[in-house]
Amino acid sequence: MRAAILAGFALLALAAPAGAQDQPPVPRQSWSFDGPFGTYDRAAAQRGFQVYDVVCAHCHSMKLLHYRDLAGIGYNDDEIKAIAASKQVTDGPNDQGEMFQRPGRPFDAFVAPFANEQAARAALSGALPPDLSLIVKAREGGADYVDALLQGYKSPPPGMKMVENMQYNEYFLGHQIAMPAPLAGSDVQYADGTKPTLTQEAHDVATFLAWASEPTMEERKYTGAKVLIFLVVMTGVLYGAKRQIWADVH
Amino acid sequence: MADAAQSKPMDAHIQESGTRRDFLQIAATALTGIGAAVALWPLIDSMNAAKDTLALATAEVDLAPVQLGQRLTVKWRGSPVFIDHRTPEEIQAAEAVDVSTLRDPQTDAQRVKKAEWLIVVGVCTHLGCVPLGQKPTDPRGDYGGWFCPCHGSQYDTSGRIRQGPAPLNLAVPPYQFTTDTTVKIG
Amino acid sequence: MAAAPQQSKIVRWIDHRLPIFTFMRHELNEYPTPRNLSYWWNFGSLSGIMLVIMILTGIFLAMQYTPHVDYAFDSVERIMRDVNFGWLLRYMHMNGASLFFVVVYIHLFRGLYYGSYKEPRELLWMLGVVILLLMMATAFMGYVLPWGQMSFWAAKVITNLFSAIPVVGDGIVKWMWGGFTVGNPTLNRFYSLHYLLPFLIVGVVALHLIALHQHGSNNPLGIDRKGPQDSIPFHPYYTVKDMFGLGVFLIVYAVFVFYLPDALGDPVNYVPANPLQTPLEIVPEWYFLPYYAILRSVPDILFIPAKLAGVLCLFGAIIVLFFLPWLDTSRVRSARFRPVYKWVFWLLVIDVVVLGYCGAHRPEGWFIVAGRLATLYYFLHFIVLFPVIGWLERPLPLPTSISAAVTKKSSAPVAAASSMEKH
Numbered sequence: 001m002r003a004a005i006l007a008g009f010a011l012l013a014l015a016a017p018a019g020a021q022d023q024p025p026v027p028r029q030s031w032s033f034d035g036p037f038g039t040y041d042r043a044a045a046q047r048g049f050q051v052y053d054v055v056c057a058h059c060h061s062m063k064l065l066h067y068r069d070l071a072g073i074g075y076n077d078d079e080i081k082a083i084a085a086s087k088q089v090t091d092g093p094n095d096q097g098e099m100f101q102r103p104g105r106p107f108d109a110f111v112a113p114f115a116n117e118q119a120a121r122a123a124l125s126g127a128l129p130p131d132l133s134l135i136v137k138a139r140e141g142g143a144d145y146v147d148a149l150l151q152g153y154k155s156p157p158p159g160m161k162m163v164e165n166m167q168y169n170e171y172f173l174g175h176q177i178a179m180p181a182p183l184a185g186s187d188v189q190y191a192d193g194t195k196p197t198l199t200q201e202a203h204d205v206a207t208f209l210a211w212a213s214e215p216t217m218e219e220r221k222y223t224g225a226k227v228l229i230f231l232v233v234m235t236g237v238l239y240g241a242k243r244q245i246w247a248d249v250h
Numbered sequence: 251m252a253d254a255a256q257s258k259p260m261d262a263h264i265q266e267s268g269t270r271r272d273f274l275q276i277a278a279t280a281l282t283g284i285g286a287a288v289a290l291w292p293l294i295d296s297m298n299a300a301k302d303t304l305a306l307a308t309a310e311v312d313l314a315p316v317q318l319g320q321r322l323t324v325k326w327r328g329s330p331v332f333i334d335h336r337t338p339e340e341i342q343a344a345e346a347v348d349v350s351t352l353r354d355p356q357t358d359a360q361r362v363k364k365a366e367w368l369i370v371v372g373v374c375t376h377l378g379c380v381p382l383g384q385k386p387t388d389p390r391g392d393y394g395g396w397f398c399p400c401h402g403s404q405y406d407t408s409g410r411i412r413q414g415p416a417p418l419n420l421a422v423p424p425y426q427f428t429t430d431t432t433v434k435i436g
Numbered sequence: 437m438a439a440a441p442q443q444s445k446i447v448r449w450i451d452h453r454l455p456i457f458t459f460m461r462h463e464l465n466e467y468p469t470p471r472n473l474s475y476w477w478n479f480g481s482l483s484g485i486m487l488v489i490m491i492l493t494g495i496f497l498a499m500q501y502t503p504h505v506d507y508a509f510d511s512v513e514r515i516m517r518d519v520n521f522g523w524l525l526r527y528m529h530m531n532g533a534s535l536f537f538v539v540v541y542i543h544l545f546r547g548l549y550y551g552s553y554k555e556p557r558e559l560l561w562m563l564g565v566v567i568l569l570l571m572m573a574t575a576f577m578g579y580v581l582p583w584g585q586m587s588f589w590a591a592k593v594i595t596n597l598f599s600a601i602p603v604v605g606d607g608i609v610k611w612m613w614g615g616f617t618v619g620n621p622t623l624n625r626f627y628s629l630h631y632l633l634p635f636l637i638v639g640v641v642a643l644h645l646i647a648l649h650q651h652g653s654n655n656p657l658g659i660d661r662k663g664p665q666d667s668i669p670f671h672p673y674y675t676v677k678d679m680f681g682l683g684v685f686l687i688v689y690a691v692f693v694f695y696l697p698d699a700l701g702d703p704v705n706y707v708p709a710n711p712l713q714t715p716l717e718i719v720p721e722w723y724f725l726p727y728y729a730i731l732r733s734v735p736d737i738l739f740i741p742a743k744l745a746g747v748l749c750l751f752g753a754i755i756v757l758f759f760l761p762w763l764d765t766s767r768v769r770s771a772r773f774r775p776v777y778k779w780v781f782w783l784l785v786i787d788v789v790v791l792g793y794c795g796a797h798r799p800e801g802w803f804i805v806a807g808r809l810a811t812l813y814y815f816l817h818f819i820v821l822f823p824v825i826g827w828l829e830r831p832l833p834l835p836t837s838i839s840a841a842v843t844k845k846s847s848a849p850v851a852a853a854s855s856m857e858k859h
Contacts (some may be wrong), residue, residue: 036695064513068305085314095315107305130707134513137698138706171718213706214524216516223524224694231690234281235683242680245672247472275672292521293496300500301518339681 004247023171026141027146029203030080033143033210036225038219040211042074047190048208049073053083054188056132059124059179061112064133065212068106072215073208080106087111125165127178136206136213145171150202153181303386308436310428313367321384323372326435330372330380331423332396333433336407341365344408354419360410360420369433370409371423374398375414381405396420463649468667469674470655472838476550477653477842478681479543484641485682486536493529493632494578497522501581502797503627508583509708527697533575533698535689537723542566548760549781551769554656554823559648565757567640572724572754574633577626579721589619589718591626600632600744617711657841658770659834664777666838717798725795726788727753730801730814733807749811756818764816765826773832776825787813 032041049070050064067084075083084104089111092099104111114120120128139145148171156175157170166176183205185198194200211217309326311333316322319340322333336344344358360366374381376398382388383396383405390405391397393412398404403414409421425435443457451457500519502511515522544564547553553561580591592739595612599605614621652661661667668674706716720728727750734746756763771778787810794807815824835841 023595064510064517066302066305068301071518094807107302134706138703140703142703159260192446214516214523220523220527220694220697224690227690227694229284230281231683234278235680237274237278237281238676238683240681241274242676244274245676249668249673278676292524293492295520296496296522297499298520300514300520301524302514303518372441381477 023173023175026144026171029144029147029229031143031210031227032207033217036221038221040073041207043192044204044207045073045205045211046075046208047188047194047200048204048206048211051205052132052208053184055182057110057113057239059120059129060132061114061129062110062133062212063112063131065110066106067104067108067110069212069215073211077106084108116199124178127165129179132212134211134213137208138213143210146207146209147192147202148207150183150205151198156200302318309436310432310434314433315430318366323384324435326371326423330369331435332368332372332384332409332420334368334370334407336366336368338392340407343406344368344406344410347406347408347410353411353417355411356408356419361408361410361419362426363427367433368409369409369425370420372396372420374400374403374416375411375418375420376401376403376414381420447538451621455792462644464675465589465669465671467649467670467671468652468661470661470666470838471668471673471835472655472657472835473653473674473677474656475677475681476542476546476656478678479546480648481678482539482685482793483543484535486532486539487634487637490529490532491534491638493525493532494631494634497525497529498631501627503581503624505583505709506622508581508623512582524693525556527605527693529578530699531689531700533578534721534723535685535692536571537575539685540571540722545785546573547654549655549659549771550656551764551766551771554764554769556651556763560644560651562758563640563644563647563759565754567637567644568756568757570633570637572638574630574637575721577630580623581630582705583623583709585707585709585713585715586702586705588618588711588716589714590720591622593718595622597747597750599746600741605733619711634779636793638692639681654769655838656770656772657835657838658768658773659838662839697847712733719796722792722796725793726791727795729791729793729795730811731809731834733794733804733811735808738759751817753814756815760822761820763822765823766829766831767826768831768834773834774829775832777788780825781822783813784817787817 001245012187022023032038032044050067052060067080067087070080070083071077084106084163087108088101089104090099091102094100114123117128119169126137139179140146149169152170152172154168160168160175162168167180168175169177183198183201186196187201187243188196190196216218307327309324309331311322311324313322313333313335316333316335318335319337320335322335323330324333325331334340341358347358349355350356352401358365359408361370372380373385377400379398379400381398381403383390383395389397391413392403393406394409395405395409395412396417398414403416404412405416405420406412408419409422411417423435428434443451447457485521485649500506500511500515512526515526517523519525522796525576547561547564576590576594580587591644595609595618598612599609601608610616612622613619614625637766652667702721705714718727730753731746731750734749737745740748766774766777768774771781790810791814794803794810797803799807
């Protein structure tokens with residue numbers, strides 16, 4: 001029986017690396033929102049939104065986001081109205097019972113590129129681009145993974161059989177991804193004049209997507225600091241009270 | 251929560267080192283009490299209107315198709331808003347009223363931005379029913395405005411309470427004309 | 437028994453008719469408690485507080501949640517994004533479930549170590565096991581509600597367990613689903629039951645407390661109290677100690693809620709449920725991993741197919757706890773005076789950790805062997821080792837009384853080792 005337990009331990013040691021896939025580990029980046037005090041870099045997130053808007057939004061929806069939410073990365077009301085108004089939103093039915101197009105308003109959800117899954121698959125030779133609202137939370141590795149994936153396109157290793165319409169990506173599970181390399185550098189003209197290199201664009205869009213996954217993160221960390229300070233003080237005082245009350249029992 | 255500050259008979263024997271003990275125990279009780287009370291706030295606040303609800307708090311209405319004498323109902327913040335394209339006679343009737351006789355004295359001019367358009371929240375100020383009078387076939391009461399079927403309150407062509415239990419005039423929502431024929435409510 | 441004379445007239449008037457004040461004074465205030473309880477005894481009241489926190493946050497989350505397959509996922513995200521403090525309620529509820537299990541597991545292992553299940557506390561222990569079962573059902577159904585990928589596939593896999601039952605299994609599973617697969621009817625009934633079961637737990641907790649107060653708490657020495665010198669009133673001694681413990685616990689809880697909110701969860705559950713595509717790996721929440729390992733480890737046993745055997749062992753792993761009071765043949769409660777059991781206890785802890793580790797990994801290669809051995813040991817531990825050690829072991833001499841032991845210890849300079857227990 002004891003041997004069995006020892007064997008169990010030996011197994012743990014042996015089996016630890018067995019879970020690793022053949023993907024290289026996603027390189028760790030440094031992010032503005034890392035750590036207990038990290039916040040979203042507003043400028044990077046705005047640049048990232050620009051990349052999403054110009055490039056990603058052709059195929060990827062972000063259904064959980066609304067134009068009004070962009071206030072969270074520092075756009076002001078007029079900018080948000082202008083961004084929303086530049087999109088065509090389907091509304092209705094009107095008095096004739098028909099759906100109609102109108103310019104977007106801040107309370108509208110981000111307009112999706114395709115009406116439904118079938119439309120997306122039909123247009124993209126069968127592939128379905130995932131919604132990006134939660135992509136950073138929904139992937140192991142989070143923003144690091146998104147950043148790496150966007151820069152992970154390579155020519156397939158010799159001898160690898162690629163399925164039709166598939167690209168080789170170092171970080172994608174199975175390495176065959178339907179999405180063609182979306183960024184090459186200089187895909188956008190940054191409003192703030194930053195040089196749009198591939199690395200820069202990937203980093204910016206990953207920052208934007210991280211914010212989109214959890215817009216309440218800053219409030220969470222800030223509230224947490226206050227709560228923890230209170231709890232530490234309260235617990236300290238309770239410890240003192242406990243010591244006093246118990247003093248005569250020992 | 252333990253009421254540690256209140257000395258019970260069994261800890262009467264630990265009175266010797268008076269003030270510091272009292273201070274610690276009162277502080278401990280107070281801190282836990284405050285903590286528990288503050289912790290309730292997120293629960294309560296979660297029931298307040300959420301961001302998406304607040305964002306939807308405006309409605310834009312196209313007035314062009316509303317004929318003279320016609321009344322239109324639109325939904326704003328989940329309640330009906332009555333838009334009345336008033337005829338000159340109705341406007342005149344509303345302006346002619348002696349304000350001092352009213353339960354909730356307001357001149358017609360105080361209640362409209364453009365005299366031909368009366369815009370009021372269609373919720374009776376008594377207990378929240380929706381008054382009748384929007385459809386041509388509806389009873390409009392003795393004052394040509396609206397009639398609440400629940401408890402018989404009657405409103406005039408300016409939406410003011412004239413008879414019945416309701417205490418106040420029909421509320422005027424915040425609105426502005428964005429063009430001559432479109433109005434933004436809220 | 438009349439109310440204490442110093443109480444106000446109104447209190448006495450009420451108490452004469454409805455003796456709640458007397459009751460509270462007896463059970464929360466004067467309630468005589470062994471004077472030597474260690475901090476391991478904090479986890480009972482902590483569980484109770486966790487239950488309250490879960491119910492409170494749950495009630496307010498339920499006000500915002502939509503139990504429909506088309507809206508459930510988005511309504512949870514609306515809570516996270518748009519509802520005031522919605523993120524806080526949701527993270528508190530989600531991580532609260534994990535910490536609730538941490539607290540309850542510690543509470544359970546404390547009972548195992550100090551023999552708290554033994555005469556006269558058998559029913560107290562068994563009610564605790566009932567609470568654990570109800571908690572597991574509640575946690576599982578709650579996990580389904582956000583309707584992410586892992587929610588959906590967890591629901592599918594776990595409900596499918598019942599298809600292992602011969603003859604009626606398939607019928608039962610379809611009945612649980614309310615359809616041909618996990619779908620909207622399933623989500624709705626899980627929501628209904630997820631809201632109901634916690635209140636059932638409250639009821640069983642009340643019984644658990646009545647049973648507890650009948651004979652009072654066990655204690656680290658495991659010996660009965662001989663007289664008033666062995667007890668102290670619950671208030672203020674254990675109220676303040678419990679509150680201090682709560683403070684420490686809340687700090688840990690807050691670190692998870694505010695700084696590691698998704699550390700215990702699976703990223704895949706942020707992908708909306710897709711009935712047409714199974715995630716690469718289905719892994720339950722950590723607190724179910726040992727059971728999950730047992731489920732997957734069991735091979736065909738004689739004429740019982742592996743699927744049924746796995747399910748039987750999974751439930752057996754909990755059911756066996758009901759019989760513990762009779763499987764343990766030792767006369768001595770506390771492991772402190774049981775030189776063999778003292779060590780064997782830790783083998784069980786290690787075994788459960790190994791099971792959990794196996795549960796988190798695909799059953800391939802060594803994990804199969806480890807999982808099987810650990811499963812075998814789990815049952816061996818309770819069914820064979822418990823009675824055998826009880827018979828063969830020679831317990832150390834027990835102290836004559838709690839107060840004697842306490843005074844002796846505080847005069848001897850061994851404080852360092854036992855200071856945790858001695859307070």
